[in-house]
Amino acid sequence: MEYFLQQLINGLTLGSVYGLIAIGYTMVYGIIGMINFAHGDIFMVGAFVALIAFILFALTSIALPIVLILVLLIAMVFTACYGWTVEKLAYKPLRKSFRLAPLISALGMSIVLQNYVQAAQGARIKTLQPVIQGGFNFFKESDFVVTLSYLQIFIVLVTIVLMSIFTLLITKTALGRAQRACEQDRTMTALMGINVDRTISMTFIIGSSLASVAGVMFVMYYGVIDFYIGFLAGIKAFTAAVLGGIGSIPGAMLGGLLIGLIETFWSGYISIEYKDIAAFTTLVIVLIFFPTGFLGKPDIEKV
Amino acid sequence: MGKELIQKSLKDSLFTGIIALALFGPIVGLRTVAKNEVLIVEPKWLVVLLIVIFCAVGRFFINLYTFKKEQRRGEPSSLGKAISNFLDEKGAQIAIGAIVFSIIFPFMPFADRYWMDIAIMMMTYIMLGWGLNIVIGLAGLLDLGYVAFYAVGAYSYALFAIHFGWSFWICLPLAGLFAGMFGILLGFPVLRLRGDYLAIVTLAFGEMIRILLLNWYELTKGPDGLTGIPRPSFFGLPFKRYPDEGVETFHTFFGMEYDPMQRIIFLYYLILILALVTNAFTIKIRRLPVGRAWEALREDEIACKSLGVNPRNTKLTAFAVGAMFGGFAGSFFATRQAFISPESFTFIESAIIVAIVVLGGMGSQTGVVLSTIFLIGLIEVFRDFESYRMVAFGGAMVLIMIFRPRGILAKRKPTITMGKQG
Numbered sequence: 001m002e003y004f005l006q007q008l009i010n011g012l013t014l015g016s017v018y019g020l021i022a023i024g025y026t027m028v029y030g031i032i033g034m035i036n037f038a039h040g041d042i043f044m045v046g047a048f049v050a051l052i053a054f055i056l057f058a059l060t061s062i063a064l065p066i067v068l069i070l071v072l073l074i075a076m077v078f079t080a081c082y083g084w085t086v087e088k089l090a091y092k093p094l095r096k097s098f099r100l101a102p103l104i105s106a107l108g109m110s111i112v113l114q115n116y117v118q119a120a121q122g123a124r125i126k127t128l129q130p131v132i133q134g135g136f137n138f139f140k141e142s143d144f145v146v147t148l149s150y151l152q153i154f155i156v157l158v159t160i161v162l163m164s165i166f167t168l169l170i171t172k173t174a175l176g177r178a179q180r181a182c183e184q185d186r187t188m189t190a191l192m193g194i195n196v197d198r199t200i201s202m203t204f205i206i207g208s209s210l211a212s213v214a215g216v217m218f219v220m221y222y223g224v225i226d227f228y229i230g231f232l233a234g235i236k237a238f239t240a241a242v243l244g245g246i247g248s249i250p251g252a253m254l255g256g257l258l259i260g261l262i263e264t265f266w267s268g269y270i271s272i273e274y275k276d277i278a279a280f281t282t283l284v285i286v287l288i289f290f291p292t293g294f295l296g297k298p299d300i301e302k303v
Numbered sequence: 304m305g306k307e308l309i310q311k312s313l314k315d316s317l318f319t320g321i322i323a324l325a326l327f328g329p330i331v332g333l334r335t336v337a338k339n340e341v342l343i344v345e346p347k348w349l350v351v352l353l354i355v356i357f358c359a360v361g362r363f364f365i366n367l368y369t370f371k372k373e374q375r376r377g378e379p380s381s382l383g384k385a386i387s388n389f390l391d392e393k394g395a396q397i398a399i400g401a402i403v404f405s406i407i408f409p410f411m412p413f414a415d416r417y418w419m420d421i422a423i424m425m426m427t428y429i430m431l432g433w434g435l436n437i438v439i440g441l442a443g444l445l446d447l448g449y450v451a452f453y454a455v456g457a458y459s460y461a462l463f464a465i466h467f468g469w470s471f472w473i474c475l476p477l478a479g480l481f482a483g484m485f486g487i488l489l490g491f492p493v494l495r496l497r498g499d500y501l502a503i504v505t506l507a508f509g510e511m512i513r514i515l516l517l518n519w520y521e522l523t524k525g526p527d528g529l530t531g532i533p534r535p536s537f538f539g540l541p542f543k544r545y546p547d548e549g550v551e552t553f554h555t556f557f558g559m560e561y562d563p564m565q566r567i568i569f570l571y572y573l574i575l576i577l578a579l580v581t582n583a584f585t586i587k588i589r590r591l592p593v594g595r596a597w598e599a600l601r602e603d604e605i606a607c608k609s610l611g612v613n614p615r616n617t618k619l620t621a622f623a624v625g626a627m628f629g630g631f632a633g634s635f636f637a638t639r640q641a642f643i644s645p646e647s648f649t650f651i652e653s654a655i656i657v658a659i660v661v662l663g664g665m666g667s668q669t670g671v672v673l674s675t676i677f678l679i680g681l682i683e684v685f686r687d688f689e690s691y692r693m694v695a696f697g698g699a700m701v702l703i704m705i706f707r708p709r710g711i712l713a714k715r716k717p718t719i720t721m722g723k724q725g
Contacts, residue, residue: 035499052333055344081325093705100445101708103499104661107654108700111693119690120331126342273518280507287500288492
């Protein structure tokens with residue numbers, strides 16, 4: 001029971017990270033119907049920006065809460081620039097092209113980002129000293145002590161706050177309305193006087209910022225990153241997006257939590273070597289039996 | 304050149320400079336290095352400054368000279384059109400010329416060990432490209448996990464050859480058969496998925512195979528890889544300087560001096576023949592009912608269904624045949640390297656093969672050759688700049704997609720037309 005509880009806590013934390021990345025996939029898929037293959041690498045760039053920022057702030061004597069907020073903001077701003085540029089360079093010229101072209105271009109962009117970071121920052125893994133330490137311990141009398149660290153609380157809290165802001169943004173503001181309109185019919189939206197290009201750019205900026213927050217959390221939680229983390233995290237987050245129903249934003253968060261839980265329970269109870277297989281198997285099973293996910297709309301094939 | 308244009312361009316290039324600063328500032332400008340186990344930041348502002356100036360100035364001149372000059376994207380540019388027209392008209396002669404050239408290539412004066420190795424590598428990729436072309440180009444199924452079949456072929460060849468001591472010519476078809484069976488096994492559940500979902504699932508399968516190879520230590524020796532894979536022999540005559548007692552070798556049989564190049568040249572012809580067989584098979588099968596069904600399915604699945612073509616079985620054959628050729632190429636890889644490990648079968652290999660097929664112009668056999676020469680050549684040219692070569696590679700993928708989304712040879716001649724071809 002205690003062990004189960006611990007896995008549950010770890011899984012929810014990991015799931016928050018996946019959920020934040022998954023939102024980027026689902027938004028882009030909803031609005032322009034493509035799998036943004038480079039999104040995982042955007043997350044990786046976010047983690048690197050956060051790492052650099054943490055190292056720089058460690059030299060100063062700013063209080064920890066302010067450092068955290070600053071790092072989050074810095075990572076969001078710089079990573080958003082990456083998302084915006086990738087869209088402008090690699091996807092916008094291909095918007096009217098045939099279906100596989102953006103996917104190939106995204107694949108190329110993913111290779112570029114990975115190797116660019118490798119060239120600029122070196123191929124070795126980077127280790128960050130723990131930023132937030134300590135936590136609550138439960139069941140101290142039993143033989144398995146359940147730990148809920150402050151870091152985990154922080155991660156879940158930040159995710160909840162961001163999700164609330166983000167939901168408000170989508171449901172209540174003009175930008176969110178424009179986005180939802182673009183999802184339904186881009187030509188019609190343009191006729192209504194909405195700048196479709198700008199709306200798509202904003203989608204990428206928001207998606208990348210959320211991914212960068214996931215990057216900040218990842219580097220804090222694991223303390224170890226390299227240029228390759230984006231690939232696996234990207235696939236898992238994509239799985240999360242599909243599981244929740246691609247195109248659906250609450251679905252992405254739900255899917256993220258589920259994938260986090262599946263992965264943690266799999267490595268906790270079955271086999272840690274094959275933990276990535278768990279995510280891949282889930283992806284395959286979901287796509288075969290369940291292609292619309294939990295909250296997705298069924299896809300009607302038109303002739 | 305109006306004043307307004309210059310002003311506009313200046314503004315835009317300033318903006319580009321700011322964006323470039325934001326992009327390259329932290330990642331390039333602040334390199335993290337480990338010093339005494341602790342990471343510190345090493346500033347590199349000069350590099351950033353140069354990059355930013357380069358971006359801004361470049362943008363300025365692009366703006367000045369091509370501002371508002373609308374070029375319709377997606378249409379083959381005149382150069383591309385000229386190339387594909389040329390290839391269409393002279394296609395047969397060029398193909399024969401290319402084959403003749405590749406046959407006499409090992410005897411060219413400049414063909415030393417280095418060139419032969421590159422030629423063998425390119426031939427392997429051409430073969431993989433042609434194999435994948437059946438899946439992507441003909442049947443229109445984007446397979447991002449093709450390297451899985453390559454791996455299955457390589458590992459099954461290696462395991463058969465090591466444990467049973469069977470010769471190359473027995474193991475090769477077995478490896479192909481195995482890879483083809485894997486193709487059916489993996490393809491069966493997923494082939495009804497739509498294009499991009501299929502791509503992701505095949506990618507997942509590719510990674511699953513790699514993780515399996517990495518962790519199934521009893522069979523695959525995990526990350527250590529399999530060593531001592533037997534080299535191929537020339538119809539039973541091994542290429543060895545000091546053969547075992549009583550064994551005739553290639554050089555003694557033909558009364559030649561021993562030269563390590565003999566083995567390399569033999570390997571080259573081996574892969575050349577394998578690749579040409581793949582090509583001949585593809586050209587032939589395009590004219591058979593199943594090949595026609597693949598192409599029809601690629602164009603319109605619903606129309607095919609209503610005409611009584613079973614999409615799943617048709618796709619499955621394409622998947623299996625493509626996988627089989629991947630398996631052949633894999634066993635060649637294993638015998639050439641004499642050592643295989645999961646390291647050689649990462650996702651990036653799949654991406655390279657997909658890039659070769661798509662950038663060549665899907666379905667075009669000549670396109671595969673051209674893009675292999677271009678892409679593998681690009682990687683080779685950048686060999687001395689280890690970490691930048693994949694950046695150049697990815698960049699080339701994006702650029703070709705933007706300027707020629709249908710690939711280098713965009714024009715696809717229909718395999719069959721009604722009446723006279725016009």
